[in-house]
Amino acid sequence: MHWVLRMPGALRVPRALCPPWALRAPWVLPVLRVLCVPGVKSLKARLTLGSSLIALGVLAVVYLTVSQTARNVAATEARKRAEEVVRYFSEAIAEPLAANDRLQVQLLARAFQKNGVHSILVTSGDGERLYPAPADPQVDELRAAPAFQAASGEGSLGTARLDGKLYLHAAKAISFAGSPAGTIHLWIDKSDLEESMRRASAPFFLVFSLGFAALILLGSINLHRHFRALKKLSSAARRIGAGDLSARVPVSGADEMAEFSTAFNLMVDGLLDARKQALEKQLETIHAMINTVEAKDRYTAGHCLRVAGYAKEIVAACEGLSSDEAFVIQTAALLHDVGKIGIPDKVLLKEGALSPEEHEVIRSHVVVGEEILSHMDSMRQIARAIRHHHERWDGLGYPEGLRGAAIPFASRVVGAADAIDAMLTDRPYRRALSVEAAIQALEEGRGRQFDPMVVDLAVEFLRRKQHEAVRVLGGSSVPAPAPEPELQPA
Numbered sequence: 001m002h003w004v005l006r007m008p009g010a011l012r013v014p015r016a017l018c019p020p021w022a023l024r025a026p027w028v029l030p031v032l033r034v035l036c037v038p039g040v041k042s043l044k045a046r047l048t049l050g051s052s053l054i055a056l057g058v059l060a061v062v063y064l065t066v067s068q069t070a071r072n073v074a075a076t077e078a079r080k081r082a083e084e085v086v087r088y089f090s091e092a093i094a095e096p097l098a099a100n101d102r103l104q105v106q107l108l109a110r111a112f113q114k115n116g117v118h119s120i121l122v123t124s125g126d127g128e129r130l131y132p133a134p135a136d137p138q139v140d141e142l143r144a145a146p147a148f149q150a151a152s153g154e155g156s157l158g159t160a161r162l163d164g165k166l167y168l169h170a171a172k173a174i175s176f177a178g179s180p181a182g183t184i185h186l187w188i189d190k191s192d193l194e195e196s197m198r199r200a201s202a203p204f205f206l207v208f209s210l211g212f213a214a215l216i217l218l219g220s221i222n223l224h225r226h227f228r229a230l231k232k233l234s235s236a237a238r239r240i241g242a243g244d245l246s247a248r249v250p251v252s253g254a255d256e257m258a259e260f261s262t263a264f265n266l267m268v269d270g271l272l273d274a275r276k277q278a279l280e281k282q283l284e285t286i287h288a289m290i291n292t293v294e295a296k297d298r299y300t301a302g303h304c305l306r307v308a309g310y311a312k313e314i315v316a317a318c319e320g321l322s323s324d325e326a327f328v329i330q331t332a333a334l335l336h337d338v339g340k341i342g343i344p345d346k347v348l349l350k351e352g353a354l355s356p357e358e359h360e361v362i363r364s365h366v367v368v369g370e371e372i373l374s375h376m377d378s379m380r381q382i383a384r385a386i387r388h389h390h391e392r393w394d395g396l397g398y399p400e401g402l403r404g405a406a407i408p409f410a411s412r413v414v415g416a417a418d419a420i421d422a423m424l425t426d427r428p429y430r431r432a433l434s435v436e437a438a439i440q441a442l443e444e445g446r447g448r449q450f451d452p453m454v455v456d457l458a459v460e461f462l463r464r465k466q467h468e469a470v471r472v473l474g475g476s477s478v479p480a481p482a483p484e485p486e487l488q489p490a
Contacts, residue, residue, distance in 0.1 A: 098176035332385035339369025385410035
């Protein structure tokens with residue numbers, strides 16, 4: 001079978017299903033290509049163009065139908081008029097024609113010719129021309145037309161064409177008192193009748209065209225409304241794909257689009273509930289890991305929770321962070337030492353000085369922590385933050401020696417929070433520092449160990465909370481517990 005279109009991804013139309021005029025018309029294939037080729041990516045453009053073409057097609061059919069109807073009505077009216085004129089004229093002219101009263105015949109013929117008859121030919125019984133006199137060349141041409149002979153019979157009708165106009169020809173033999181008196185021929189301008197019928201039908205076609213244009217406009221407006229709703233759906237879907245489950249689609253009306261929007265919102269609600277349930281399970285796992293880590297080292301009991309509390313305060317002072325980023329930072333702070341699960345107790349719990357080899361073993365806890373968490377898809381970003389939380393701003397940290405902005409922001413915050421807790425709590429080898437001493441240490445590490453911006457946020461937090469972070473017991477300054485972290489769904 002031959003195909004009209006052979007284009008990749010295009011609609012293939014069998015040639016047998018196409019009407020002959022569609023195959024001959026040069027504009028058909030380009031229009032079909034525009035409607036069918038994937039190059040026109042806008043569905044709205046396709047539907048609008050397709051609807052417009054259908055409307056134009058309907059208008060063309062209506063126009064042709066109205067025009068053909070006008071021609072048919074004009075032909076019918078011309079025939080009726082010709083028959084009436086022939087009947088009245090034959091009755092009026094029978095007696096003068098039988099009496100061979102040329103003057104009366106000419107007067108009657110002129111009177112009828114002034115009332116819509118284009119040409120009249122009257123001959124006597126022996127074929128002598130009585131009207132027009134003298135001879136009219138136009139009548140002779142009409143009489144010589146091929147259709148003239150076909151309309152020479154009794155009451156017959158025919159057509160003749162002269163100077164681009166179509167004439168209806170009527171002929172009738174006249175008799176009076178049972179004797180033949182002559183013959184009359186009349187030509188009525190059929191083209192003028194058709195033109196008058198077309199003018200009469202023009203307002204109808206104009207009204208019909210305006211009605212169709214209004215329908216196309218209303219359809220386009222309605223189509224635009226639905227596609228605007230589809231754009232909102234698409235925008236919400238992209239936001240959800242990016243992790244923002246707060247996106248919803250406004251619902252208006254009671255049509256299929258409104259029903260689809262409602263179903264979409266219900267689907268997102270279900271995703272949000274599933275995400276909350278997954279987060280609850282995830283938080284249970286996190287707390288189990290924290291308890292496992294802190295059970296190995298009594299000196300670091302509560303350390304992870306305090307680091308998460310400090311990280312929370314730093315994040316609260318940092319503008320422009322999304323809820324997802326804040327969740328990653330706080331969770332990384334909670335689990336930053338999870339890799340110590342893999343550190344041997346003889347190294348982790350050693351009270352004396354560590355050898356260089358033992359220092360390397362302790363440092364490996366960041367890599368072990370990353371390996372533990374990287375097996376969970378939801379923990380990939382958290383695992384990366386944990387891996388680099390001992391990097392330094394000047395590039396002298398570990399495990400990779402990253403420098404400056406190359407260090408993940410979450411790692412920079414966790415590293416600073418970890419250092420704050422280390423300074424503000426007792427350790428086997430020293431007593432806790434005061435808040436002022438911790439602030440001074442942070443300032444000294446600005447641009448060397450710590451991100452300057454994170455130092456500013458941490459110092460601001462410590463000074464603001466200084467009256468809450470320090471308690472005076474027996475004359476010595478001892479820092480109070482850090483704020484409790486509150487993990488919220490991202």
